Amino acid sequence: MLNMMSKGRIPKKPLKQRPNENEPVSAERARKLILEHRAWDGMRILGHLDLSGASELYNLPENLTCESIDISDCPNLTNLPKGLHVTHWIELAGSGITGLGAGHGFVLRWRGVRVSDAIAFEAQSLTGQDILNIENVELRRVAIERLGYETFLQQVGGLIRDRDRDAGGERQLVYIPFEDDEALMVLKVICPSTKHTHILRVPPYMQSCHQAAAWIAGFTNPDDYNPLIEA
Template sequence: MNDAMLTVATALAQIRAGVEDFGGRPINGTLVLDNNIEFLPRGLVATAIEAKNCTKLRYLPKDLHAGRLDLSGCTGLTSIPEGLHCFELDLRGTSIEHLPLVHVQNRLNLSNNIHLKSLPRNLKVGSLVLRGCSALESLPEGIDVNFLDLTDCVNFRRWPSTGRISVGRIVARNCINMPNLPNWLGELAQLSVRGCSSLTELPAGLVVHSWLDLGNTEISCLPADSQVSQLRWNGVPIDERIAFQPETISVSEIIDEVNVERRRVLLERKGYEEFFAQAEAKELDRDRDTGGVRRLLQMPMPNDEDLVCLAVQCPSTDRRYVLRVPPTMQSCHQAAAWIAGFDNPDDYKLLKET
């Protein structure tokens, strides 16, 4: 062992003693910090540093060097030094608002940074994870990544005019305000825009070698020059007819489908209201509420639980709705109570009467 190296035990003892400068002496091993640590000394060099849930940690030294740096749960950390170099950086659940330009070779994880508002121009990293960054509205110009995860970035709206995302995967699930995808996308292995309810079209020339998940989007067709190996709807493989022509799905096709997950997708695409309008369903119960007649309908499903739905009418709009309920429901009132969140139907009745 190099005499200049510090053991993990020695390094921890010096940090606890308040040593302010390690002078660049490398630490031989993974440094796991105490949760009550308030600062890191200057000249700190380590193969890996784990500072999980160090909520009192407020800043990092500018000359910090670590191959793998885990700062997840450091809620008191509002910034990191510009130019930080590491192989892997975990900043999940910190309080960073504006990320400076950092040099992360492999994976940068910023999940659940609810205050994060901006990323630096020309950010380059192998894998960028932004799950749950609910304040983030855009990505920076010149972004260069292979894998991008924007899951639950509910306020994300704008792609940069230039960038590179190719070879790997984009997961943009539940980006409900994302109106489009950039035209400069390269070839991808997988693409998920599941739950992107504002997305109505895909960019021309899109190439996805493995699968494209477009569940619960408003996309009505694939671009003519696109190349997509497999379509999925909420994780279930489908074809273009199911995706873009749900009106062609028949009741018998749904009932005869042996794959339970695919059958549920067929039902979702056709819609419960249209399904029961065409199916010969059994009426379990009928009553009236302020909207008019309510009906509890049942349809047996092979190799699956019975499909039971409550058909109701909105008193203010006169629109009819067919809402799925558990197959154990026996009455319209019980089903309506369950929809309203009541386990005991009597509680729902008392609430309505008061």
């Protein structure tokens, strides 16, 4: 080697061994390969594949196999790959998936709750009464989130706990009680600049609009919250 280097030659480094594409890979390594765009079609993954929060994820390799997969909060992933095989479930809350073909056969979850295609992809077809008729508390919460708090309130109404005024106009603290769950409570505020009404969920123990606005702003003591303008 000294003789080779003395003549100005540098020994070649051995090539890294290429991955055996027929061997299953760990879920941790699979995530790394997928996010680095080095995954291959037909990849087999051991266990649960967690891709949650990968905003840079646009696609998955075809014929991917895993036990379960979490693609929540992956807004740029708008399609599932051809030949995807999932043994248990797909978590898709906040992903870019807006629909799957009829008879897809996948078990779907939203924030950990098993949901139907209607709740996952066709929430606007639900009515407030449909949601009130859902006995499963966790599923009802997901359905309300999917329909939207504003639409849900418009359809089922609500009780006003408090009202006052800020720079945008009147604001209201509204709640909907449930016999088997904590009340749904929201603060309705109007943006002073756009005049758009915002519906913001707050904890059910709020007693006033000011307390709710302070909580939204991150204040535990509402007396410490004294903004010049509340948007």
